[in-house]
Each structure stands twice: as structure tokens, then as C-alpha cells.
Amino acid sequence: MDVFEAVAEPSRRTLLDLLLEGERPAGELVAGLPALSQPAVSRHLRVLRDAGLVDVRVEAQRRIYALRPTGFAEVEAWLERYRRYWSGHLDALEGHLARRQQAGDDHEGEST
Amino acid sequence: MDVFEAVAEPSRRTLLDLLLEGERPAGELVAGLPALSQPAVSRHLRVLRDAGLVDVRVEAQRRIYALRPTGFAEVEAWLERYRRYWSGHLDALEGHLARRQQAGDDHEGEST
DNA sequence: GCGTTATATAATCCTCCTCGGATATAGTCG
């Protein structure tokens, strides 16, 4: 399951949010999603791990989870291409919008 | 369907990629995904529209699709919170990575 | 007005995957 699918699931985003406040043992994460059973949360954590979004550290019988840049970097890279698109087309976009406002372009639906 | 789910689908990301090269009429987008039927592509475009990722302009009998910043901004905003996390924890992160390298940690990143 | 082109949408049917529950088990420590 790729990063995008991993992040598409609300419960998983909640887990990431919890980790935004700092690393946490699995137990706390399970407690953070009271609607889900322990195995369910564990499965979500597995997905997040595989997607490179979180990192685990073993501490005695605990597994401490923390955010991990890898997966986020993937999303970042994907988004970056579109960000470049805007910057590359910003002038054209602005020009377009300006023209629409001012002239009431040819292909416009409105007759104002 | 929220932006994250919209973007999670590979075919839809392909459509966005096509639009990265510039705006295109629906017909070309349909042609760009030969594996899918016209209604299927049209449904994907619908999802992208609803998610605010693309914009449509009617031109004669054609519908010209183009990227639209709105939806991307949502992902951007989400990602931003994590980006701030890294900058806030960069020192801790570096320390952590250094420790991993030195110690040769056991729980290395399994890819699948 | 007609026929054609370009699209969207709807309806139906199908397949497959995801998510969750429940339960049991195994491994690792303290």
C-alpha cells in the first residue's frame, strides 16, 4: 500500500496526529483510538510503517512509535511538481483571471 | 470523497499528471487512459472536480480541464504541520539517526 | 431540422479490497 493510500484513511491520519505531539508507545496509540480494537490499531500502524510514515523503536516490551520523514517526503515530492506548476503558470493564471474579470472573456457563461 | 482519497487512486493521479502539461479537453484525458472506458474517466474527473483538484471550462461541446490550486492547498496544509514538526525536532531527529547509524539498530526499515 | 460529436450521468452487475470485530497465539521483557 503506497503512501497516498496509507494517508487516505482517517484513523491513520489520527494516529499521525497523535504522533505529532511526540513519540508514543503503541499502548497509548491504541488508547487514542477508543473506537478500535488493539489488533485494528496495530494493523494501521503496520501500514504506516510500511509506508515509511512512522518509525518504531523497541524499548523493553514496548514499541515506541514516532513520525518518520521518509513517507512524508514522498508526498512532498509529489506535491512539489504541482507547486512548480503554479509558479510556472502563475503569470498566465493571473493574466487569465484578470482578463476574465476585466473583459468578460469570450468563452464565459455570464453576460454581465 | 476528500482530497486524500481522491489522490489515493492511481488513475486519478495519472489524470493530474496529464494536466500538469497543460489544460486538456476531456476527450484527450479519456485517450490518455486507454485502459479505462469513457464513463470511467468521466467519473474520475468528477471526483477530482469535487475534491477541488481540477477545474472545468466549457468550450463549445468540449469540457476543458485544468489543474486547480484549491485541493492541492489542502494537502499542502496538512503536510505543513508535519514539516513544522521536522523543523522543531530536527536536532532530536539527527541525534536519533546518528545513534542508529552508530549502533547498527535491529529494527531497520523493511520495505514490504 | 438532422445527424454527429463530445461529455456527463445513471443504472446494473461484478469483483475485489479494505476495515473492523473477535479470538488466539507467540515473543519479549521485567
Next chain:
DNA sequence: CGACTATATCCGAGGAGGATTATATAACGC
């Protein structure tokens, strides 16, 4: 042993995604 977790099954509900087919528009060319 008992706490903490991961995993493995098995099961069921639900939805996503696709194919088809058909229909409704809207605009163009004749």
C-alpha cells in the same frame, strides 16, 4: 507469570472501481 504488542485467522459489511448500455445535453456542420 503477566504486561505489551504483533500477527494470524475467519468472518462479514461496505464501498470502490470497472464494464456496459443507454440517455440527456449542447453545439457544430450541413
